[in-house]
Amino acid sequence: xxxxxxxxxxxxxxxxxxxxxxxxxxxxxxxxxxxxxxxxxxxxxxxxxxxxxxxxxxxxxxxxxxxxxxxxxxxxxxxxxxxxxxxxxxxxxxxxxxxxxxxxxxxxxxxxxxxxxxxxxxxxxxxxxxxxxxxxxxxxxxxxxxxxxxxxxxxxxxxxxxxxxxxxxxxxxxxxxxxxxxxxxxxxxxxxxxxxxxxxxxxxxxxxxxxxxxxxxxxxxxxxxxxxxxxxxxxxxxxxxxxxxxxxx
Amino acid sequence: xxxxxxxxxxxxxxxxxxxxxxxxxxxxxxxxxxxxxxxxxxxxxxxxxxxxxxxxxxxxxxxxxxxxxxxxxxxxxxxxxxxxxxxxxxxxxxxxxxxxxxxxxxxxxxxxxxxxxxxxxxxxxxxxxxxxxxxxxxxxxxxxxxxxxxxxxxxxxxxxxxxxxxxxxxxxxxxx
Amino acid sequence: xxxxxxxxxxxxxxxxxxxxxxxxxxxxxxxxxxxxxxxxxxxxxxxxxxxxxxxxxxxxxxxxxxxxxxxxxxxxxxxxxxxxxxxxxxxxxxxxxxxxxxxxxxxxxxxxxxxxxxxxxxxxxxxxxxxxxxxxxxxxxxxxxxxxxxxxxxxxxxxxxxxxxxxxxxxxxxxxxxxxxxxxxxxxxxxxxxxxxxxxxxxxxxxxxxxxxxxxxxxxxxxxxxxxxxxxxxxxxxxxxxxxxxxxxxxxxxxxxxxxxxxxxxxxxxxxxxxxxxxxxxxxxxxxxxxxxxxxxxxxxxxxxxxxxxxxxxxxxxxxxxxxxxxxxxxxxxxxxxxxxxxxxxxxxxxxx
Numbered sequence: 001x002x003x004x005x006x007x008x009x010x011x012x013x014x015x016x017x018x019x020x021x022x023x024x025x026x027x028x029x030x031x032x033x034x035x036x037x038x039x040x041x042x043x044x045x046x047x048x049x050x051x052x053x054x055x056x057x058x059x060x061x062x063x064x065x066x067x068x069x070x071x072x073x074x075x076x077x078x079x080x081x082x083x084x085x086x087x088x089x090x091x092x093x094x095x096x097x098x099x100x101x102x103x104x105x106x107x108x109x110x111x112x113x114x115x116x117x118x119x120x121x122x123x124x125x126x127x128x129x130x131x132x133x134x135x136x137x138x139x140x141x142x143x144x145x146x147x148x149x150x151x152x153x154x155x156x157x158x159x160x161x162x163x164x165x166x167x168x169x170x171x172x173x174x175x176x177x178x179x180x181x182x183x184x185x186x187x188x189x190x191x192x193x194x195x196x197x198x199x200x201x202x203x204x205x206x207x208x209x210x211x212x213x214x215x216x217x218x219x220x221x222x223x224x225x226x227x228x229x230x231x232x233x234x235x236x237x238x239x240x241x242x243x244x245x246x247x248x249x
Numbered sequence: 250x251x252x253x254x255x256x257x258x259x260x261x262x263x264x265x266x267x268x269x270x271x272x273x274x275x276x277x278x279x280x281x282x283x284x285x286x287x288x289x290x291x292x293x294x295x296x297x298x299x300x301x302x303x304x305x306x307x308x309x310x311x312x313x314x315x316x317x318x319x320x321x322x323x324x325x326x327x328x329x330x331x332x333x334x335x336x337x338x339x340x341x342x343x344x345x346x347x348x349x350x351x352x353x354x355x356x357x358x359x360x361x362x363x364x365x366x367x368x369x370x371x372x373x374x375x376x377x378x379x380x381x382x383x384x385x386x387x388x389x390x391x392x393x394x395x396x397x398x399x400x401x402x403x404x405x406x407x408x409x410x411x412x413x414x415x416x417x418x419x420x421x422x423x424x425x
Numbered sequence: 426x427x428x429x430x431x432x433x434x435x436x437x438x439x440x441x442x443x444x445x446x447x448x449x450x451x452x453x454x455x456x457x458x459x460x461x462x463x464x465x466x467x468x469x470x471x472x473x474x475x476x477x478x479x480x481x482x483x484x485x486x487x488x489x490x491x492x493x494x495x496x497x498x499x500x501x502x503x504x505x506x507x508x509x510x511x512x513x514x515x516x517x518x519x520x521x522x523x524x525x526x527x528x529x530x531x532x533x534x535x536x537x538x539x540x541x542x543x544x545x546x547x548x549x550x551x552x553x554x555x556x557x558x559x560x561x562x563x564x565x566x567x568x569x570x571x572x573x574x575x576x577x578x579x580x581x582x583x584x585x586x587x588x589x590x591x592x593x594x595x596x597x598x599x600x601x602x603x604x605x606x607x608x609x610x611x612x613x614x615x616x617x618x619x620x621x622x623x624x625x626x627x628x629x630x631x632x633x634x635x636x637x638x639x640x641x642x643x644x645x646x647x648x649x650x651x652x653x654x655x656x657x658x659x660x661x662x663x664x665x666x667x668x669x670x671x672x673x674x675x676x677x678x679x680x681x682x683x684x685x686x687x688x689x690x691x692x693x694x695x696x697x698x699x700x701x702x703x704x705x706x707x708x709x710x711x712x713x714x715x716x717x718x719x720x721x722x723x724x725x726x727x728x729x730x731x732x733x734x735x736x737x738x739x740x741x742x743x744x745x746x747x748x749x750x751x752x753x754x755x756x757x758x759x760x761x762x763x764x765x766x767x768x769x770x771x772x773x774x775x776x777x778x
Contacts (some may be wrong), residue, residue, distance in 0.1 A: 011632075040628055041626050041627040041629070042625035044497075044623050044625060046493075047636075053638060056632075056636055059632070060632055061625075061626060061632055062623035062624070062634070063623075063632060063633075063634050063635070063636075064523075064634075064636070065634075065635065065638055067489065067515055067516070070485065070486070070489040070492075070515075073485070073489035073492075074490070074492050074493040076486075076489075076490050077450070077489065077490035077493020077494040077495070077497075077501070078493040078494070078623065080477045080490070080493070081493065081497040081499050081501075082497060085625050102482050102483055102485075103482070103485075103486055103489070106481075106482035106486065
């Protein structure tokens with residue numbers, strides 16, 4: 001009896017992510033959601049720029065790799081070409097919340113019927129640990145060596161809170177993958193974000209608060225603790241918008 | 250045979266529309282032709298002009314710098330283009346808006362109070378077609394018998410009520 | 426659509442031609458003097474089954490939406506004017522790196538910077554040399570009439586799909602605003618197999634991946650060499666040009682777009698004065714019709730490049746004729762258009778060399 005197997009929507013390629021990185025878990029959750037909904041054959045993914053740039057090697061679906069921050073615009077084109085296809089983007093915080101802010105905001109405002117998986121680990125991982133739009137106040141990075149000074153570089157961008165002001169966004173939830181309970185909840189949220197698209201409900205974004213042990217300079221377990229102590233208080237988990245639920249009320 | 254026509258005036262006087270009418274006339278006759286508006290940042294009220302070329306051979310530059318026929322619907326247009334008109338050319342002047350006379354002696358000048366005629370006849374806004382009608386006659390621009398056909402092509406189906414006043418305006422100028 | 430000729434503005438004829446050529450997805454952003462293309466598409470697309478018009482939040486978003494549709498194998502286009510095309514440069518590079526077919530229209534205006542809104546040809550270098558980062562080319566087509574605007578849209582889509590690359594139509598404000606009689610009947614559209622397109626695997630095949638990332642330099646080099654083999658083939662087989670009164674010409678004008686129209690008048694005028702002058706009008710700016718100019722160099726004594734720029738195509742002519750003959754420049758810039766007299770004066774100068 002098989003009690004545990006790899007989701008069908010993942011390929012056999014070995015992930016290139018650093019030890020302890022939570023991208024692997026999030027990839028798995030996305031693939032499980034695709035499997036659960038039986039949409040693998042009509043799912044098209046959009047990879048972004050950052051650590052997950054090579055996501056096209058890991059998901060067993062058609063994939064296109066987009067330029068810095070442009071994944072939601074590319075996804076818009078893919079989706080509008082054939083609305084029957086299920087289209088998702090997989091983006092990090094630098095990509096989605098800095099260089100691609102306009103694409104993020106406007107795909108949400110349009111209520112584009114796509115699913116956005118937003119991995120927020122408060123740092124630019126791929127380029128070696130620079131300050132991100134989501135880097136916490138006081139957090140040390142390669143380009144904020146004395147800690148993020150909000151007086152000179154301002155405050156982090158809270159994407160779920162910001163997008164919740166847009167009438168076009170259908171579903172926004174912030175989750176984390178630092179423990180089993182949160183992982184289970186993240187799975188539920190990601191599946192719902194895909195389910196929404198299947199049902200034509202519009203723009204869904206799941207922000208996954210994540211770790212970067214390598215660039216945070218912490219062992220994986222310590223990184224999970226740091227996430228719980230520092231990230232979650234600044235980025236509280238929960239549903240920020242569920243248009244459909246509001247309509248039911 | 251190539252005729253280069255320049256229609257000039259204020260934005261809102263229907264400069265581009267009367268140019269289009271000539272273009273449709275040309276189309277019906279199977280002529281080679283081009284129509285080119287001048288465009289600027291202002292949507293209303295600025296100067297407007299329109300180059301129309303009707304020819305038996307392939308049209309070269311669509312930009313009319315030296316018109317064979319100039320239709321001037323305001324003072325600045327006459328000031329600007331009188332000296333650009335070719336020797337032996339024809340200049341049509343809306344004499345209700347332009348008080349001065351054409352100064353050159355090597356061109357034929359025609360004066361018609363198109364704007365006043367338009368308001369007298371209940372055709373406000375159609376001075377452009379009145380002066381064009383006059384030019385069609387005096388400069389032999391296009392055959393009169395195609396006028397209705399061209400106008401029907403130009404006026405969209407939803408605006409058929411504009412057909413009759415436009416035709417009347419052309420006729421008024423033609424018979425002036 | 427009937428076969429009889431209709432009167433249309435260049436920008437509108439271009440848009441209608443794209444729709445007739447099977448392009449049912451358009452993404453754009455308002456900018457003068459090309460906005461009519463977007464306006465026309467916004468009117469027509471909703472009336473077409475599956476037609477999509479979307480006004481993007483930015484030029485950058487628009488070109489990336491184009492990438493999205495192109496990756497699914499459908500015909501797609503965007504249009505803009507010079508400053509907007511600069512913004513699209515990133516996407517043009519990705520289209521090349523991903524080997525995707527698309528049609529991009531540049532209705533040029535004067536630059537640099539915000540420049541002006543009057544006609545220009547000063548994006549010649551951008552289109553033929555440096556449309557974005559990396560080693561790549563686009564096919565660049567330059568119509569000189571409303572009718573050619575239509576035929577080159579059809580041809581442009583065909584070339585884009587045949588070679589899996591971007592075709593750019595390099596137009597200008599005059600071509601876009603001008604109205605001329607035009608026939609929209611362009612005949613059959615050739616269909617190309619697109620086994621690479623992202624259509625969903627239907628769980629029946631391996632995933633398709635549209636990608637421009639190659640972290641191994643050996644692999645990236647190989648892709649670039651392969652792509653340049655394709656470019657070489659295009660340079661051999663696809664150049665297009667038109668000759669005007671070249672049979673006995675001693676002076677050869679080179680001009681495209683509106684400059685060619687003005688030059689035609691100047692040539693007719695010069696011939697009345699007994700000067701033997703003709704014109705080679707490049708229709709493809711890339712691939713540049715090098716051979717046509719090289720063989721003309723055997724017959725004529727001088728060339729005149731007529732341009733609405735500070736002189737950009739003039740370099741391609743010099744390269745094509747290997748500097749065997751003098752190449753003069755007759756140019757206006759910043760939104761000004763050379764007059765017939767400007768060109769005539771230069772012809773006279775060139776005839777005395």
